[in-house]
Amino acid sequence: MFFGAFFMLYVLGMSLESEQGFNAAAQMLTESFFAKLIAWGLVSALLYHFFAGIKHLVMDFGHCEELESGQKAAKATLVISAISVLLAGVWIW
Amino acid sequence: MVTSITSFGRSGLYDWMIQRVTAVALAAYTIFLMGYMLFTPELDYQQWKELFECTAMRIFTLLALLSLAAHAWIGMWSISTDYIKPTGIRFLFQSACGLLTFIYVVWGIQILWGV
Numbered sequence: 599m600f601f602g603a604f605f606m607l608y609v610l611g612m613s614l615e616s617e618q619g620f621n622a623a624a625q626m627l628t629e630s631f632f633a634k635l636i637a638w639g640l641v642s643a644l645l646y647h648f649f650a651g652i653k654h655l656v657m658d659f660g661h662c663e664e665l666e667s668g669q670k671a672a673k674a675t676l677v678i679s680a681i682s683v684l685l686a687g688v689w690i691w
Numbered sequence: 692m693v694t695s696i697t698s699f700g701r702s703g704l705y706d707w708m709i710q711r712v713t714a715v716a717l718a719a720y721t722i723f724l725m726g727y728m729l730f731t732p733e734l735d736y737q738q739w740k741e742l743f744e745c746t747a748m749r750i751f752t753l754l755a756l757l758s759l760a761a762h763a764w765i766g767m768w769s770i771s772t773d774y775i776k777p778t779g780i781r782f783l784f785q786s787a788c789g790l791l792t793f794i795y796v797v798w799g800i801q802i803l804w805g806v
Binding site: 604614658 | 714715729735736739743763766799802
């Protein structure tokens with residue numbers, strides 16, 4: 599994500615620069631296979647990082663730290679992340 | 692005796708707290724922006740530009756940008772200290788991450804205020 603953010607900032611800059619830039623960015627994200635692949639990859643990484651991060655914050659408050667509760671929280675995170683990645687896929691593709 | 696000079700803060704506890712605080716700021720920004728894009732499917736340039744011209748959004752975006760810089764620095768530092776044992780290579784990696792972080796911050800500010 600850290601190196602991928604480069605693409606996101608580039609597209610953000612392009613989209614705010616001018617009308618043509620905005621249209622170019624919009625067109626790229628709807629038609630270019632490669633751009634959509636990068637976007638989906640980054641959004642998926644972000645979604646997983648987001649849900650795993652929330653799990654960590656929950657654990658910092660002292661929950662889900664035993665063996666079974668920890669495993670359950672980990673599995674839930676994976677399931678929620680997988681679902682959101684698929685939904686993001688539908689949204690992007 | 693100071694044992695670490697490349698970490699974000701002086702102590703591990705400080706880095707631990709900063710990473711959590713910036714994570715919450717970044718989570719809020721992510722939810723807002725994704726929600727905004729989901730609920731305005733027919734987004735046009737004028738609306739998008741006006742969003743980033745309003746001061747509240749600029750403050751929120753700069754907060755996210757600076758949070759990203761700190762969050763990423765601490766995260767990448769943790770990764771580098773875990774996996775890159777040779778000091779020379781690790782230092783190069785950390786310097787590259789530091790430079791890229793600085794570039795993101797300046798570039799982000801340019802995008803926000805150079806509009």
